[in-house]
Amino acid sequence: MTAVAISLVVNGERVDADVLPRLNLADFLREHLKLTGTHVGCEHGVCGACTVRVNGDIVRSCLMFAVQTHNATVETIEGISDSGEVSDLQSAFRERNALQCGFCTPGMLMAAQDLLKQSPCPDREQIREHLSGNYCRCTGYQAIVDAIETTARARTGRLP
């Protein structure tokens, strides 16, 4: 099986690589680019730990082959952390103890930020629904929903 040349933009930087077709995007990011913030949990699309953005939309990086990202723009947790895009969400997670082991957190932040971009004032039910594809096995979801709700309020100037 021969390698395929791909060219894409990852966190604002052009990346050219030769990849085997069977390599999934999560492994490409982690093993080839050393962007290990994207976590690999179930490898069949159930847990959400590998959530990244491709062309602005959140996707499961375990359910895309790297070859499918030719000409695409990919953003990982490293990219949206470094740019400061989610710094308020990250602070809210820390303050509310919305993480314990941290394995699910990159995916949670990706999904939460996606929701807040589309709907700035979600209610708790909408938050739960948007995060329904992301598993946390430590804290339960109450604190995560709290942190996202608090961030939404702060961003829209509705803090008490």
Next chain:
Amino acid sequence: MKAAAFAYARAASVANALELLTAHGEGAKVLSGGQSLLPAMNLRLLSPELIIDIGELDELRGIAVNEGIITIGALTRHADLLKSPEIAAHAPLLTAAVAHVAHPAIRNRGTIGGSLAHADPASELPACMLTLAASMIARGPKGERRIAANEFFAGIYETALAPQELLVAVELPVPPKNSTHFFHEFARRHGDYAIVGLAAQAFVRDEQFADLRLGFFAVGDRPLLAMSARKLVDVAVTPKVLSEASSALDDELAPLEDQQATPAMRRHLARVLLARCVSSLLGRADLGTGASP
């Protein structure tokens, strides 16, 4: 786990995809959104020799409404269906159903064509196609043909598509004005595969069903358009009538056992859904508890 090795071809056009399918047929798999194919490959349930990636064929994307027909390109993503004002206006059943298809990150990649060609009996869209009397448009070496939804789904992960054929679009007749719909599914977690689900479209006149189409899913090896719906059309629905329809429905079901539910549980839940559906569409709270045998 990771997918086994395969050769990869990025189709440059539909014609190119068909050439590749003709040359490789059974050994090849078409990759659209990959949200069913990749889990199956990662779990090593499937190990195709060749993947034909049709993801860049923009001609297969999009929604059009013309002369009472909604045409949806095979590569139209679930996220596009969910946001589409045309679908919300003309086939709101589909909007309601797609909200239950997996999770946002999966709806951003998964496509209607992929879901239909994959033909998981527990998925929502195949049942909606039966309910809405859709036709699947398949293109192959000999040209294009239309396959009615009730002839398309042939079993678990089985369809009427030949190995050399590509599903390019679906066509749905726009339901008549003032028709109504009902969608509900039981699942362990929002977005999971249904334990049992029902996608229904109805026309109610003078407090009776003038038409009722009931598409059940996860009740057998393929979605089911329930013939027992006929027992509820053009009659005053009483608890007794509903109970008879419910028994007739039971005879049509062939539920499978899996880790989610026993066949008996699925039969029970299908009857619960039938009662809720009829109660909701007729605005008759008294019928909602008619599930018990």
